[in-house]
Amino acid sequence: MVGIGPKQPPSRKGSMHDLPQNLLQQIKDFEDAFTVDRAKLKEIVNHFVKELEKGLTVEGGNIPMNVTWVLGFPDGDEQGTFLALDMGGTNLRVCEITLTDKKGAFDITQSKYKMPEELRTGTAEELWEYIADCLQQFIEHHHENEDLAKLPLGFTFSYPATQEYIDHGILQRWTKGFDIDGVEGQDVVPPLENILKKRGLPIKVAALINDTTGTMIASAYTDPEMKIGCIFGTGVNAAYMEDVGSVPKLAHMNLPPDMPVAINCEYGAFDNERVMTAGLYLGEIFRLALIDLIDSHKDLIFKGQDTSKLRKPYLLDASFLAAIEEDPYENLSETADIFDRELGIRPTDCELEMLRRLAELIGTRAARLSACGVAAICTKKNIESCHVGADGSVFTKYPHFKARGAQALREILDWAPNEKDKVSIMAAEDGSGVGAALIAALTLKRVKAGNLAGIRNMDDMRTLL
Structure with missing residues (x-):
């Protein structure tokens, strides 16, 4: 697959050949639906940059781009x-x-x-x-x-x-x-x-x-290379430092154009109808994919079992997918246990392979799309290299999220294959306490x-x- 991201941990690829043709086809359909390749990432980033700029105007746009009145980094x-x-x-x-x-x-x-x-x-x-x-x-x-x-x-x-x-x-x-x-x-x-x-x-x-603003400032206090603060948790957001002269909605104040001001993007609203990368949505996307499969392909999965629990919206959260991705056993016994415990469903061995691949695809998609906000800010500000302070439960706890996001940045920002990461997303300082x-x-x-x-x-x- 083009652009699916960094190599997955040792997973079930070797045993996929043993799956029945109908499940292999369904996995391919999922891969087609959830894979975000380099070209699509770049398209999203270009649109994202325009939305960031629109939010700074008097008219505004989908992204609020709230002025915080934090005027500069700590020294x-x-x-x-x-x-x-x-x-x-x-x-x-x-x-x-x-x-x-x-x-x-x-x-x-x-x-x-x-x-x-x-x-x-x-x-x-x-x-x-x-x-x-x-x-x-x-x-x-x-x-x-x-x-x-x-x-x-x-x-x-x-x-x-x-x-x-x-x-x-x-x-x-x-x-x-x-x-x-x-x-x-x-x-x-x-x-x-x-x-x-x-x-x-x-x-x-x-x-x-x-x-988010606190995260940026607290991280910059201990690391002067920090230029952006991000939250990847139940919601997603970022903050960065803008020049007042690039904020048309502040023009009436006649402030020095080169004065820095922190912008709290509140970009969770970016293309809300379709993107859905935040932790709030990961389990729900997984659930909807399974419901669609159950309803459109009779008896393809979970044959003869009661799947009524799966009908409850937002029943599953990001931790459900994280547990599947972290299952270390070749037979995916922990995944089987979590389905039995939470949903009253006992998947077959073949179904477990498909469920694992679906979780990997959704988790990878979220990490790659989450990198678009960072890449958009770097593109808008012509930032070639910096550190990004990140916090939030998905960033700190979801398996492989950091590596997948880093790979997406490499692809979007066109770094050479052997080139060291120029924009590094790393764990932030305590933005809500120290940042405040x-x-x-x-x-x-x-x-x-x-x-x-x-x-x-x-x-x-x-x-x-």
């Missing part, structure tokens, strides 16, 4: 102690980060709190009270009877938000299963600060950030220098200096 000399609040989908994390006098070094203390399920559909006040409770517990444990007036907070709020200032953000829409009335369309900073003030906690939000603290530090540093672009509460900021 490694940032110092001070900062609070970081990370509101994820499942947990709330409170961190205290000290950026030390050793270049690129930091100390971190943190506590994790489970987000109660009822909060997801509760009231706005319940949400902010709960967050304040967690912050207060953390403060009382670590800073009893101390003056907190100069302890700035970096708030990682990883939901799509419009930011006209770095110290505020208007929630565009809830994601990750949240549906709390009275928050969408509102600035999320004042209600939190108001509740903290009522409790006698004079903590001010110095920066509201997205985890660093962005708070960078914000205060530029306030001190008199660069007040994208800052709303000047007086509050100056009290933190």
Whole structure:
């Protein structure tokens, strides 16, 4: 197959010759459907570049390209102690980060709190009270009877938000299963600060950030070759540094055209109807492929078995496919067990071969398509070589994802066969914690220098200096 990616781990290729003709044909059909060759990757990247550019215009496009008001990378000399609040989908994390006098070094203390399920559909006040409770517990444990007036907070709020200032953000829409009335369309900073003030906690939000931007900044703090931050998890996203002069929707502000500003792409919306590379979709694509096979080819697979469990949308997640790809046994006994346990189906040996190949194809497709966003940013910015800081469950846990993505970059960016990777995607630093603290530090540093672009509460900021 052309362009299927790097060599697969020792799999079932040798035994495929023993499969009946009808299953071999079905595997070929799957290969035709899910293979993304070099030409298609390049076509996608060219379209992607145009969509990135459109998102920077006043009219906008499918990709929001949110301006973050993070104006530049850290130089490694940032110092001070900062609070970081990370509101994820499942947990709330409170961190205290000290950026030390050793270049690129930091100390971190943190506590994790489970987000109660009822909060997801509760009231706005319940949400902010709960967050304040967690912050207060953390403060009382670590800073009893101390003056907190100069302890700035970096708030990682990883939901799509419009930011006209770095110290505020208007929630565009809830994601990750949240549906709390009275928050969408509102600035999320004042209600939190108001509740903290009522409790006698004079903590001010110095920066509201997205985890992708935090990932880029935290990674650049320890590695100056970092130019892009990515998330490959339940969703996908990237952040990079753009010149203000290349952002038409900022033209009215008359800022220096060469001033850098971090852009949170929110490119999970890129061609949403067809691409579907995120972890959220991998198990669902696998499930739909099997349902299509069951419905269109009677008794081809799972003959005489109850397949009703497979009819439930989004029943399978990316970990289901990962388990199949990680099955180390020649007879694929672990794959057989997971099908029996999760779906009540006992595949035959031949069916197991096909299921393994289908999982490999879908996992490879996702990794190759995920590389297109990185390649598009590099193409747009004429970046020939850099490091890319990546986080997210698919990147860190899905087998062969990194190698397959790296191979796709080689093909898209036309590196010579023996040439070393010029753009390397590697594990990121803690963007939601360290990144939030660093962005708070960078914000205060530029306030001190008199660069007040994208800052709303000047007086509050100056009290933190």
